[in-house]
Amino acid sequence: MKQQNSHYRWAVLAVCFMMVFVCLGFCSSNKSLYLGAITEALQIKRSLFSINDSFRYVTSALTNLFFAALIGRFGVRRMVGFGFLSLIGSMLLYATSSHILLFYLGGILLGVGLTFTTNSIASYLIKHWFTANIGRYLGIVFAANGVGGAVAAQIITPIIYNGEPFGYRRSYLLVAAILTVVGIIAVVVLKNPPDVAPAPAAKKARGGSWRGPELAELKHKPWFYLVLVMVFLTGFILQSISGTWAAHVKDVGFDAGFVATVLSVSSLVLTVSKIIVGLVYDHFGLRPTLLLCQCSTIIAFVSMLFLTVNATGKVLATVFAVFFSLALPLETVVIPLIVNGLFGSASYDKCLGYLLAANYAGYACGTPMVNLCYDMTGSYNPAFFAFAILMLLCAVTFFIVIGIAQKNKRRMMEEADATEAGA
Numbered sequence: 001m002k003q004q005n006s007h008y009r010w011a012v013l014a015v016c017f018m019m020v021f022v023c024l025g026f027c028s029s030n031k032s033l034y035l036g037a038i039t040e041a042l043q044i045k046r047s048l049f050s051i052n053d054s055f056r057y058v059t060s061a062l063t064n065l066f067f068a069a070l071i072g073r074f075g076v077r078r079m080v081g082f083g084f085l086s087l088i089g090s091m092l093l094y095a096t097s098s099h100i101l102l103f104y105l106g107g108i109l110l111g112v113g114l115t116f117t118t119n120s121i122a123s124y125l126i127k128h129w130f131t132a133n134i135g136r137y138l139g140i141v142f143a144a145n146g147v148g149g150a151v152a153a154q155i156i157t158p159i160i161y162n163g164e165p166f167g168y169r170r171s172y173l174l175v176a177a178i179l180t181v182v183g184i185i186a187v188v189v190l191k192n193p194p195d196v197a198p199a200p201a202a203k204k205a206r207g208g209s210w211r212g213p214e215l216a217e218l219k220h221k222p223w224f225y226l227v228l229v230m231v232f233l234t235g236f237i238l239q240s241i242s243g244t245w246a247a248h249v250k251d252v253g254f255d256a257g258f259v260a261t262v263l264s265v266s267s268l269v270l271t272v273s274k275i276i277v278g279l280v281y282d283h284f285g286l287r288p289t290l291l292l293c294q295c296s297t298i299i300a301f302v303s304m305l306f307l308t309v310n311a312t313g314k315v316l317a318t319v320f321a322v323f324f325s326l327a328l329p330l331e332t333v334v335i336p337l338i339v340n341g342l343f344g345s346a347s348y349d350k351c352l353g354y355l356l357a358a359n360y361a362g363y364a365c366g367t368p369m370v371n372l373c374y375d376m377t378g379s380y381n382p383a384f385f386a387f388a389i390l391m392l393l394c395a396v397t398f399f400i401v402i403g404i405a406q407k408n409k410r411r412m413m414e415e416a417d418a419t420e421a422g423a
Helices: 008-027 031-042 051-065 067-096 100-115 119-129 134-160 167-189 222-242 245-252 256-284 286-305 311-331 334-343 348-377 381-422
Strands: none
Touching: 008 067, 008 100, 008 119, 008 134, 008 167, 031 134, 031 167, 031 245, 031 256, 051 067, 051 100, 051 222, 051 348, 067 100, 067 119, 067 167, 067 348, 100 119, 119 134, 119 334, 119 348, 134 167, 134 256, 134 311, 134 334, 222 286, 222 311, 222 334, 222 348, 222 381, 245 256, 245 311, 256 286, 256 311, 256 334, 286 311, 286 334, 286 381, 311 334, 334 348, 334 381, 348 381
16 A cells, blocks of 8 residues: 555544544543542442553453454454444443442453554554554644543533542443443444565664564564563553552642643643654654653653642652653554554554553553552652652663664664575
8 A cells, every 4th residue: 555545544644533532532541530530439448449441451451362363254344443442332331330249340341442443453554554654643633642631621520529529430430431422433434454465674763664574483583572571660650650640639639620631631741741752753863762751751750759739749749740740652653653663563462552552551550559559658759759660771672672673673674684685
């Protein structure tokens, strides 16, 4: 498929944007707003309730391991439809459940649903419908999460915190209705991408593609597993703060209105940051992209450590909102870019599933760990400090691994050039 011969790809881009806007913006980005409301209304410990996230992410990890096989067998339209049905079921369970086990079941459905309506399916579609400037288009699509999160925060916050302990239930019912409408549109518009010829061994631009090794060959490379470990740790670290920072700000003493404002600022900056990260990758490559996001993660953690209820605290909360938004692309835009940059197109779909599975496994571990720390110490600060140090170590290790992988890439490209010249 030649990119310039297809106009349908713009419809694909629009639908991917819409799915990420609604599914992540309404179902995931604002989950920290529900944490305090649900645990207070049902008198559940935060560490116990956070296991719901573990069910979600373990399910997402397992689903992503079989992502390529499921898409190949059932096609895009059926799997997207199945994803939306799972999300709607999850929202309805959250809206009606009083027992913790039913929330866990909702987490399982949420994990399945988001796999086939957000990051995984969007990365798959963008890769197969666009042949150049992958970072730019992925950045645009994943920026929808920020816009959706900002819009959702303003809609659902007054519903959740309306002075009624079970206001969160009406919020979930509203989200279920929105998902129904968007799901119908997505299923009608989307279709399977055509077969794509293998990309050349050498790429003309950083945002393009190269063929790369097959998965069977990658499994014999130790650095392949190190990449999986680093992605796991990144998911572990980011999720620890993503699911708890709003509760932390509220615990410090700020009111729900200020929390919603910070969340909106973060979501709006996230909209721009994902596009910036995509452009940085297209023009400068993987290393500068990782450096930008990883340093931002450390700054975000540090700003939370010194948060107090005063003018300085408000400044620190704003600093957090900006840098946390620059960190979050590590778990969305950057993962398919790692696959594209280090592994190429030959094993893209399968490697994408493996890395996303590692990322979600990190999510599953990070959330309960940080909430267990809260239950034991009464504060998130000890966990935030430890995870800032861990991100620093992770960044150093990741850079070493990237260097090893890129040497392998250069060797393969040189061999391909030599073979082509000999022919």
